[in-house]
Amino acid sequence: MTGVTITGWGTALPEQVVTNEDITTLFDTSDEWIFERSGIRSRRTATGPFVKPPPPVDPPANGLGTTGTLAAEAGRKALEMAGVAPEQVRLVIVCTTTPDQLIPANSASVAAALGIRSGAMDLNAACAGFTYGLVTASGLVAAGAERVLLIGAETLSRATNWNDRTNAFLFGDGAGAVLVEAVPGEGSLLAWDLGVDGNLVPLLYAQHGSGMVMRGQEVFRRAVLATVDSATASLERAKLTIDDIALFVPHQANIRIIEAAASRLKLPPERIASVIQRTGNTSSASIPLALIDAIENGRVHDGDHLLLAGFGAGMTWASAVWRWQDPPGR
Ligand code: ACO
Numbered sequence: 001m002t003g004v005t006i007t008g009w010g011t012a013l014p015e016q017v018v019t020n021e022d023i024t025t026l027f028d029t030s031d032e033w034i035f036e037r038s039g040i041r042s043r044r045t046a047t048g049p050f051v052k053p054p055p056p057v058d059p060p061a062n063g064l065g066t067t068g069t070l071a072a073e074a075g076r077k078a079l080e081m082a083g084v085a086p087e088q089v090r091l092v093i094v095c096t097t098t099p100d101q102l103i104p105a106n107s108a109s110v111a112a113a114l115g116i117r118s119g120a121m122d123l124n125a126a127c128a129g130f131t132y133g134l135v136t137a138s139g140l141v142a143a144g145a146e147r148v149l150l151i152g153a154e155t156l157s158r159a160t161n162w163n164d165r166t167n168a169f170l171f172g173d174g175a176g177a178v179l180v181e182a183v184p185g186e187g188s189l190l191a192w193d194l195g196v197d198g199n200l201v202p203l204l205y206a207q208h209g210s211g212m213v214m215r216g217q218e219v220f221r222r223a224v225l226a227t228v229d230s231a232t233a234s235l236e237r238a239k240l241t242i243d244d245i246a247l248f249v250p251h252q253a254n255i256r257i258i259e260a261a262a263s264r265l266k267l268p269p270e271r272i273a274s275v276i277q278r279t280g281n282t283s284s285a286s287i288p289l290a291l292i293d294a295i296e297n298g299r300v301h302d303g304d305h306l307l308l309a310g311f312g313a314g315m316t317w318a319s320a321v322w323r324w325q326d327p328p329g330r
Contacts, residue, residue, distance in 0.1 A: 003187015004138045007327040008179040010077020012070045014046035027165040039255025043172030043280030045157040070175035071153035072113035078177040086115035090145035095129035095152045095284040127312025129284030137180040138189045151177040152284035161211025172280030176288025191237035192320040193230045204313040226317040227261040231309045238321040251310035252276040252286035302326040
């Protein structure tokens with residue numbers, strides 16, 4: 001049996017910080033309202049800047065101005081950390097709902113930037129994307145692909161309607177990457193659950209060339225239910241209970257959704273990973289950003305059971321129970 005483990009990771013964020021105060025220059029709102037409703041204080045944006053009056057727009061000095069450049073930077077760090085050369089990677093999966101262009105897939109330019117030629121594809125399951133990607137990568141590793149570079153990367157700032165005060169404050173840009181490698185035996189992915197209800201497309205969508213449209217309260221309500229149901233299904237399949245979970249790593253959409261789901265799952269606040277206060281909702285990038293933040297802050301230990309859970313436009317949902325293994329040498 002071939003299982004999987006994570007041997008390297010990396011993140012990338014654009015330089016530009018957009019605070020709630022900056023957002024108040026766009027429409028009638030306040031830092032207090034945004035923080036209370038969402039838990040967000042600031043987000044990073046690769047495109048913009050979104051403040052009035054607009055200052056001259058310079059290309060970002062760190063070069064991280066697109067989904068592709070953010071993805072490549074996070075992926076490069078993951079490979080470097082794992083000590084793996086580009087030619088040893090069998091596939092790059094870029095999970096994104098905001099690709100830089102319609103054709104070709106974003107993963108093609110990411111693979112080129114990293115010097116990878118063995119295979120590349122995009123995966124779009126909105127904010128459930130990274131967990132869908134983790135399950136996909138694990139399946140491919142079981143089928144013989146020894147190493148898959150899995151990246152969640154977004155520039156939601158380009159899909160946001162910056163005049164719509166009901167949701168523009170929620171979104172941010174960024175990327176997180178992990179290298180998924182084969183290990184003998186069961187490995188880290190103990191159980192998973194994927195789902196979609198395509199009848200709910202009208203709740204959250206963006207047409208070509210126009211900004212996101214969202215029915216916020218309905219998304220909120222369904223997000224809590226989907227997260228709890230999916231997480232419960234994964235726990236049952238792993239034959240574990242919530243008490244076995246050391247850390248809950250949810251999609252970072254809104255702190256109130258995270259807290260409502262955690263409370264229904266009976267998870268105390270100290271077992272929740274969260275970066276939303278400074279990243280906003282970064283869709284496919286949000287779970288790897290929260291996971292890597294927790295790892296780097298010493299909150300994840302060898303043998304810990306992690307519960308990943310995301311939901312997003314579609315509506316899609318996905319969860320996974322992951323038994324963390326420290327990579328060799330850490
Ligand atoms: N500043 C101040 N007031 C505002 C703002 C704002 N930016 N936006 C709306 N309001 C007002 C409204 O007009 C309304 O006023 P009224 O009561 O006089 O009519 C009041 O505030 C309350 O508005 P609601 O829409 O009821 O606010 P709610 O508590 O639902 O919070 C929010 C809105 C934060 C968007 C919430 O519904 C939410 O988080 N929904 C889920 C969103 C989400 O997670 N989406 C991502 C999905 S993932 C993906 O796939 C991208």
